[in-house]
Amino acid sequence: MNALTTRPELRKKIVLLSITVIIEGVAFIFFWSVLRKTAATHMQASSASRTSDALPNLLSDLNLILPMSLLAILLGIVCAFYLEEWLSSTSWIRRFIESQVAFLTGIPSLLYGLLAVIIFFGYAGVFKATRTTFQHNTALFYTEMLIFILMVIPVAIKATQEALRSVETPIRESTYALGANRWQVLTQQVIPRAFPQMLAGGCRAMSQAFAAAALLTGIHIWSHTTGLRGLPDRFMLFLGGALLLSNASSFLTEIYVPASTQQN
């Protein structure tokens, strides 16, 4: 049965996590300042834009990324529940989706980056002639949609399925044998027990989303003709989000020990 690690173990893990976060933080801030300096020099050269634009832009992107990724993850979770708890393992719908998920999660994220670049520049090229922000953002929006579907949802599906599977058969069987229906088994036993792992999976998927967002912002930096307008900040924000979430995910996975390694 899943169980929290012992207190001293937990303390050790928290200390380790803090050290990791501090080291990453320092490296992060250093990188950020370098990027800002570079951007400032560039901006002086182009002088087409002002840094005061930075904040509104940053927020509007967050407005896009957060709900989108949460929605994608939710969709992934619902999908995983359907596959794992409702369809039998022999159902061909399940087999088909699982093979697709395995395929999509198996692709290194670098390839997704390349894909994003190709799609984005494809669109950007089409719209470049008009040079309106609306169309540029539309292109960005669709690119992101695609990245999410291809990248975030499968990760969320896989992570949730793994979390559900980690709740061992004996727990389910004994609950069913006591006369519980599927809904009771899920809400009273499976979900509470799978929750930390599902959360970890959610963080992992979000981390992917932020990485993708950082990547797209990076593309912005290279493609925007108008200047750099707070883009380094955004880039770093997303990168930071991705890093933090990935830390959170590994932490959440580690504080739970699977039954097989636990002795009675």
Place this chain on the structure above:
Amino acid sequence: MNYSIETENLSLWYGDFQALIDVNSKIPDGQITSLIGPSGCGKTTLLRCFNRVNERYGNVTTKGKIEVLGKNIYDADVSLPELRKAVGMVFQRPNPLPISVYENVLFGLRIHSPIRSMTRTESDQIVEEALTSVFLWEDLKDNLKMRATSLQLEQQQKLCIARLLPLKPKIILMDEPCSALDAKGTGAVEELMEILAGTYTFLIVTHNMAQARRVSKECIFMFLGELIEHRETQALFETPEHSKTADYVQMRYG
């Protein structure tokens, strides 16, 4: 003699593998019947038919009739929760839920009754009664908040029996309930079964023939999905009618 469970030409397939072949059996009320046979002969499968938990595997086909407490359990009006309330099950590995001892005992009741239908005093009393019946009350009364999975295995298995009792089952199915326990734990669980046998009908699967001889009044021998012989335990062991039974009870199979 009244029977708690009767099967007629019961056959069961996992996909296209037939695990039970025309099983006809009658399990008498209020005593312990044991189910023996070499491993893989379908004992667990047969046991799991009686509370219909086999259906959880997607690829199971069942044919024939199963009557539990006089009712065909495949009738359309049979409610699975009610069936499983009347037919409790204890598993090979003790599997209390990873919650407190107290909540484990009440879990079944909570599933079957509306939220907050019990007062604290009522539930305290139910827990005390159930734990007393399995001789755990003295050991655990000060540790009711303890996580059930951290008990000793013997206590866990007794708790798994205790959590059935508040549901007032008629039949208790046990699949090798002692195979994870040491000799002392086995003795304690056997003793418990003997004490409870008047009140409940027990059907136990065991690979331990000495255990079958010790606890059960009747004994069923199965071989490769077929019910070979069903007689009084002593007769089955001492004067088996079938050569396969004789071979098995004289330990010619593993």
